Amino acid sequence: MRNRIFISVLALLWGLFASRAAFAAPAQQPLFLVTGVSPMVMFAMSANHTLFKKAFADYSDLSSPPDGIIETTYTDSFDYYGYFDSKRCYSYSSGLFSPGDAATGPYNHHCAGDWSGNFLNWATMTRIDVIRKALYGGKRAEDTDAQTVLERALLPNDVHAFVKVFEPAAGDSTSNYTPYNESSVSLCNVTQPPSSGSSRTESIDTAVNQPKVLVARGSWPSWSAGEVYQCAYREEESGRNPAGTFPPRADNLVSPGSSTGLSVRIDVCVADKWEENCRVYDSDTARKPIGLLQEYGEDKTLRFGLTTGSYDKRDKGGVLRKAIGYIARNTDPADDEINLTDGTFNASVNGIIATINALRITEWDYAE
Numbered sequence: 001m002r003n004r005i006f007i008s009v010l011a012l013l014w015g016l017f018a019s020r021a022a023f024a025a026p027a028q029q030p031l032f033l034v035t036g037v038s039p040m041v042m043f044a045m046s047a048n049h050t051l052f053k054k055a056f057a058d059y060s061d062l063s064s065p066p067d068g069i070i071e072t073t074y075t076d077s078f079d080y081y082g083y084f085d086s087k088r089c090y091s092y093s094s095g096l097f098s099p100g101d102a103a104t105g106p107y108n109h110h111c112a113g114d115w116s117g118n119f120l121n122w123a124t125m126t127r128i129d130v131i132r133k134a135l136y137g138g139k140r141a142e143d144t145d146a147q148t149v150l151e152r153a154l155l156p157n158d159v160h161a162f163v164k165v166f167e168p169a170a171g172d173s174t175s176n177y178t179p180y181n182e183s184s185v186s187l188c189n190v191t192q193p194p195s196s197g198s199s200r201t202e203s204i205d206t207a208v209n210q211p212k213v214l215v216a217r218g219s220w221p222s223w224s225a226g227e228v229y230q231c232a233y234r235e236e237e238s239g240r241n242p243a244g245t246f247p248p249r250a251d252n253l254v255s256p257g258s259s260t261g262l263s264v265r266i267d268v269c270v271a272d273k274w275e276e277n278c279r280v281y282d283s284d285t286a287r288k289p290i291g292l293l294q295e296y297g298e299d300k301t302l303r304f305g306l307t308t309g310s311y312d313k314r315d316k317g318g319v320l321r322k323a324i325g326y327i328a329r330n331t332d333p334a335d336d337e338i339n340l341t342d343g344t345f346n347a348s349v350n351g352i353i354a355t356i357n358a359l360r361i362t363e364w365d366y367a368e
Helices: 002-018 117-124 127-136 292-297 352-358
Strands: 040-045 088-093 096-102 140-143 148-151 162-166 185-190 212-217 265-268 278-280 287-289 303-308 319-325
Touching: 088 117, 117 162, 117 185, 127 292, 127 352, 148 287, 292 303, 303 352, 319 352
Parallel strands: 040 303, 096 265
Antiparallel strands: 088 096, 140 148, 148 265, 162 185, 185 212, 278 287, 303 319
C-alpha cells in the first residue's frame, strides 16, 4: 500500500515538472501598475429600417429639464445635431450647401437671407445621419485632402420620406432661418426616382441620384403621406390623393415648375469656417470631420469591432462585420480604415466605417 502511494506521488510530481512550462510565475508587482492592452469596444448595432426615419420627432419635450410642453415644430432655443453647423449660415449653389457667416439672434441661429444650419439639421437629418456623425463625422460623398462633402441618407419615396412644417410663432419669421419670407414653409425629404439605370434602391448611385429636400410655400403636413408616392407635387399625383394633400408646383419655392429640390450635401471643414469636430492632419491643407472612432481610435486608445442585425442571420444574433482591432496605426497600413496623413477614409478596407456607410433601404423599386 505504501509503495503504491509513493509511486502515485512520484507520478504526480513528474507530471507537474513535465508541464512546468504551462505555469506562469506569480506577478511580481501590483497588477494595476502593469501596462495593459488597449480596451476593446464592440458595437452591437441595429440594421432595421427605423434608422432611416427623421432624427427629430414632431412631438417631443426638448426642454432640459422637461417642462411638460411638447414642441411640434422648429424650436430656436434648441441646438439640433447633424451635418450642419448649428451656429452658422449656409448658402446653396450647384447642388451644395456651403458655410457662410456665423449665425446671429438670441441663440445664434438666425441667418437673414440664407439658410440656418440649426434649422436645416431639424428639417433634414435622419437617425442614421446622427449615428454616422457621432461615430466618424458623417458619410462622405467627396473625400479628398482638399474637400469633404457630407451627404444625407438615401430615402425612397415610400413611408421613409418625411416632411417638416415650420409655422413661426409670433415675433418670429421664416426669413430668420430660410431665404424665404412666408407665413409657413414645408420641407419634404426624399430621394427621387432615377432617370436611368436600375430603379431599385440597393443599386442607385447617390452621386447621380442625390438625396433631396423639396421646399413649398404653406403648411403641407401630409406631403409625405400620399397613397402611392411621397414628396410629389399635386400634378404628379393627380387623381390619387385629395387636393389638399400635396402642394401644387406653383408653391415650389426652390425652382418653380420643377420638382428637383435641393441636394442635401454639405461642404464641411472649409477654411476659416471650421466646425467644432474638424481635425487637422499631417497634411497642411487637410482638415476632416471626426467622431468617436477617430478621437479614441487613431492613437490606439481603444480597439473597436462591429456586429449588426441581419435578416438572414436573425436567429444567430446578427453578423460580425468587423473583428475587434485598431482603426489606424496597424502593423500593415493597408489595414487602416483612416489615412492619418490627410484623414481620408480607406475605401479598400471593409471595416466599421464602410459597413455603416453601406446601410440603406433595399428592395424598394421606384418602378412598381
